[in-house]
Amino acid sequence: MYNILCFGDSNTFGYDYLTGGRLDYSERWTGILQQLLGNNFNVIEAGLNGRTTAFDDPFRYDRNGRTVLPMILDQSRPLDLVILFLGSNDLKQTYGQDANSIALGLQSLIRLINERPWDKLYPKPKILVLSPPVITRACLEGVSEFSESSVENAHKLSYTFLEIAKRHGCFYTDLAKTVKVCPDGLHLDKEGHKQTARIIFEEIKNEIL
Numbered sequence: 001m002y003n004i005l006c007f008g009d010s011n012t013f014g015y016d017y018l019t020g021g022r023l024d025y026s027e028r029w030t031g032i033l034q035q036l037l038g039n040n041f042n043v044i045e046a047g048l049n050g051r052t053t054a055f056d057d058p059f060r061y062d063r064n065g066r067t068v069l070p071m072i073l074d075q076s077r078p079l080d081l082v083i084l085f086l087g088s089n090d091l092k093q094t095y096g097q098d099a100n101s102i103a104l105g106l107q108s109l110i111r112l113i114n115e116r117p118w119d120k121l122y123p124k125p126k127i128l129v130l131s132p133p134v135i136t137r138a139c140l141e142g143v144s145e146f147s148e149s150s151v152e153n154a155h156k157l158s159y160t161f162l163e164i165a166k167r168h169g170c171f172y173t174d175l176a177k178t179v180k181v182c183p184d185g186l187h188l189d190k191e192g193h194k195q196t197a198r199i200i201f202e203e204i205k206n207e208i209l
Contacts, residue, residue, distance in 0.1 A: 002042070003023045004037075004042065004043050004046050004079075004081045004082075004204075005043045005046060005071065005073070005079050005081070005083065006043060006044065006047065006128075007046045007047075007082060007084055007085070008046070008048075008051065008083075008086055009047060009050065009051040009085070009088060009089050010047065010050065011085065011088070011133075012028075012031075012046070013186045014027070014028035014029075017181075017182050017184040017186075017187045018046075023190065023193065025045075025168045026169075026194055027193060028045070029196040029200070030098070030197075031043075032157055032193060032198075033197040033200055033201055036198070037201065037204065041209075046072050046075050046076075046139075046149065047064075048063070049100045050063045051065050051089060052095070053066065053086045053087060053090055054066040054085065054108045054197035057094075063089070065086055065207070066108055067082070068103070068132050069113070070112065070116070070201045073113065073116060075203060078121070079122075081126050081208060081209060082113055082126070082127050083127075083200065084106065084130065085132065086105075086106065086132070087105075087106065087131070087132050087157050087161065088154070089136055089197055090102040092145040092146055092150065093134065093145065093147040093150060094111070094145060095099070095145060098153050098156075099122060099153045099154075099157050100160055101197045103161055104159070104164075105206075106145060106161060107167075110129075110170060113125070114127075114168070116178075126170075126208055128172070128204075128208060129171065129173070130173050131158045131161040131172070131173070131174045131200060132157065132176065132177060133176055134157075135150065135154045135181060135185055135186050136151065136185040137151055137185065138184060138185030138186075139151075139184060139186045146186075158174070158176050165199045171203065171207060173209055174181065175199065175204050178195060179195045179199070180192065184189060
């Protein structure tokens with residue numbers, strides 16, 4: 001049995017932009033990935049709306065990915081693969097971070113994973129970094145947490161995330177090349193979840209496990 005931890009934000013949680021609720025497990029990329037991989041794999045879903053790589057949300061508790069990842073790693077062991085799917089929330093203007101700083105937040109998660117006390121019973125897992133789909137100006141409408149600078153930096157994440165992944169020997173997939181966000185400018189719709197699952201499935205099947 002291969003165990004895969006999917007650590008992410010609302011696009012791993014499965015936020016439904018049409019209802020404000022949550023997509024069914026069978027419609028989320030994690031559930032679709034589980035179906036594609038089959039019974040020899042266990043896909044562990046750990047997504048939360050608003051989660052960042054390493055920044056504290058001044059309005060909501062427990063959104064800093066770096067503070068909760070150690071616990072989630074320990075409770076999910078043994079692990080063969082950790083998928084990191086974060087970065088979009090880090091673009092919010094409240095954090096004031098650019099693409100380079102967000103990539104350093106990602107790097108802190110990778111280092112955290114690699115530096116855990118892994119052993120023969122619980123070997124160190126491989127890491128797959130996902131560069132998120134690019135947010136669009138649609139997310140600026142109304143009272144928004146995002147700004148024009150957020151959209152500008154979103155286009156740079158593919159490059160900065162790739163550099164961090166290469167530096168630490170992680171697998172890397174750029175979802176921005178093929179997956180588009182839904183009309184709200186931020187989230188995946190059902191088709192986006194399907195695309196994401198298929199892309200990750202091919203990566204796992206051909207390159208990782």
